[in-house]
Amino acid sequence: MSPFPLLRLLGHDDFVPGPQLAEALGVSRASVSLALRSAAELGVELHTVKGRGYRLARPIGWLDEASVARALGERARFFDLKLFDEIDSTNTALMAAAGQGAPSGLVYAAERQTAGRGRRGRRWQGALGDALMFSLLWRFNLGVADLSGLSLAIGVAVARALQALGVAGARLKWPNDIVCSEGKLGGILIELSGDALGPSAVVIGIGLNLRLAEAARAALDQPAASLAALGYAGERNQLLAAVLAELALLLPAFEAAGFAPLAAEWEARHAMQGMPARLLLPDGSAVEGVALGIAADGALRFGGPDGERRVHAGEVSLRSAV
Incomplete structure (x- = not known):
């Protein structure tokens, strides 16, 4: 069985006995044991005490559709958010949905990606609960050639969202990185489809590190940093809503006027x-x-x-x- 339903039953304060977990999930104790082993393979640290049960070493702030919608307020009408425990890649899955006619504003966000991708095919994978990973489908009445500068414009939206959340020190690096003085905080990957004269569909993938364990940092091929290191104490639902809210304003403005009105702001934020x-x-x-x-x-x-x-x-x- 998937470890995610079990993990959602565990907190980090109180222990939950194994038989109680099995009863709540309607499975055998053996299935609970297998799910616990799978959780460890995801990098989730568990505390175990014989006779008392299991608890998380630290809490996991799960993504929640209702929480994101509340934080978005009236701008929630622009989006249709779908959450996944595990997916190969939100970008890959959303590109497939776009090809089948999915509407503009569809958002896929995942707790874990097994084949997450960054620019030039690099892997993008965050530890469970430590990264925000999502993709947004947006349809333009523009040709693909008219979307020049879109990834930079999206960087401005992300930077605005972080600033609104009180995150100081986040900057942009050409063409699609979110950085600070300590290293990379996240990145943007856009994939396009459509006709030369329009319309076109764009899948916008965004990944941001909320926290970054030393082991994960050591495994990367470039300096990396986290929003927590910059003082962000909020959670992923708040962050996702803040970025989507900025995109709801910026993407229609980009369709109307292109990147040129954003160039000066982008330069002011360029690391x-x-x-x-x-x-x-x-x-x-x-x-x-x-x-x-x-x-x-x-x-x-x-x-x-x-x-x-x-x-x-x-x-x-x-x-x-x-």
Whole structure:
């Protein structure tokens, strides 16, 4: 059996005896034991005392549709939130739903992804309860070519949400990272489908670290950080609602006017604005220069040995040269 129903019965204050768990779930004690082992494989730490039962070493703040809807208020009407205990990838599943005609505003959020993806095929996987991982389907009456700069615009929405929640120190890094001075807080992955002249469908995947265990940090191939380290003491439902609320405002504005009205705000939030930088090119070579800013279409303005060049997302990676 899945460990998720069992984990939802456990708190971190009181022990729950095994027979009580089995009765509540309508399963055998052997099934409870198997589910407990599966929970350990998910990285959930349990405290066990013979004769008293089991409890969580620390609480898990579960995603909850009603809590998100309350926090969204009137903006809840823009979204249809579906929650999953476990899924391969919210982006993959939502792209499939989009292909079958799913409506704009559909949101998939998961407690755990088994094949979560980041930019350029990198794995995205958060520890249970420690990360917010969700995808949003949004339909535009625009062609795919008219969506240039969309991932940067979404970064502005995320940054606005974090600022509204009192998170200081969160910045943007071209083209799609949310960062702070200690490392990466999260990222954005967008996938497009549609006609050249429109309409088009976009699946927007967003992942944010609320907490980051040292073991998880050590397994990553780049410096990483968490919102908790920046002082965020809220939970994932509040965070999800805050980001969706900002997207409800920004996405229609983007459809009407594109990225250009957001360029100055994006630059003001750019962690590498005016700093020495290194462009890592697809052939493995690198170019040293300065991150000058952002163009109206979302291209990076990069000052190198041969003068300014404009680079579009997907062609290169930007790294600090300091």
